[in-house]
Amino acid sequence: MSKFESVSILLPTLNETFSFRQTVEIIIAECEKNDICELIAIVCERTLPESLQVIQETKDYCASLGYKLDVLYQHTPYAGGAVRDGMDYASGSHTIMMAPDLETDPHTVKDLIESAKQYPNDVTTASRWLKKGNFEGYNKLKYCLNFLFQKVFTFIYGVRLTDITFGYRIAPSALFQAIRWEEEKHPFFLETALKPIRLGVVFHEIPSMWAARQEGESQNSLIQTFKYLRIAFKVRFENKKHMIKEDADITEFINKT
DSSP states (O other): OOOOOOEEEEEEOSSOSHHHHHHHHHHHHHSOGGGEEEEEEEEOTTSOHHHHHHHHHHHHHHHHTTOOEEEEEOOSOHHHHHHHHHHHHOOSSEEEEOOTTSSSOGGGHHHHHHHHHHSTTSEEEEESSSTTOEEESOOHHHHHHHHHHHHHHHHHHTOOOSOTTOOOEEEEHHHHHHBOOOOOSTHHHHHHHHHHHHHTOOEEEEEOEEEOOSSSOOSOOHHHHHTHHHHHHHHHTSOGGGGBOTTOOOGGGSOOO
16 A cells, blocks of 8 residues: 655646746645645746746745755657656656646645545545535636536446546546656546546545636636546546556555455
């Protein structure tokens, strides 16, 4: 059985400035210092100059407090590709995938860490649909589609999760690094739930708030939402052996009951 030692926190950044800084400040203020292995700002050629400047300023701020903030230039394209690169780079025992745009509530990080300490072999995912969770400023059509997709996907996969599409979760880094991911755009965030579920990993949920970003534009369009369907049906019938990288072993993370 593995144990929680420290967490790598992935922060793919495109056009965030003050929200990036606020995300990091909240994490540092609320989490135990020894629980944070590193924060990883993932950037690309499209990341705005002002965002890069804030990242550097925040990196200096973290260093002054004894925290490590690395800047990783992604080589796999798109939003999902950025997180995939971050997963491979992470050196903590666990990895949190989130966003620095305040849509993924940074106040939930401490709760994800506590859950990982209790269930170090499992995945803990944030839910906007649980009691005490909420949506603020969410597109009404996307809200209805989100509710429908949760019901469809959880039925198809035979799980009782309430928010399978929310890309805000913590998992053992070795598990993330062992799985053969294929999506590069936003459907990747659904894939990060579906493949571990198919492989027999246990999931836990904790409530979290979602609020529309205050700067920049979301890269997850309504059309992207429908593209989730392709990966959902593909993974459901995919051979489990094809989901794992060659020579990777995830035995310790699979539920034996």
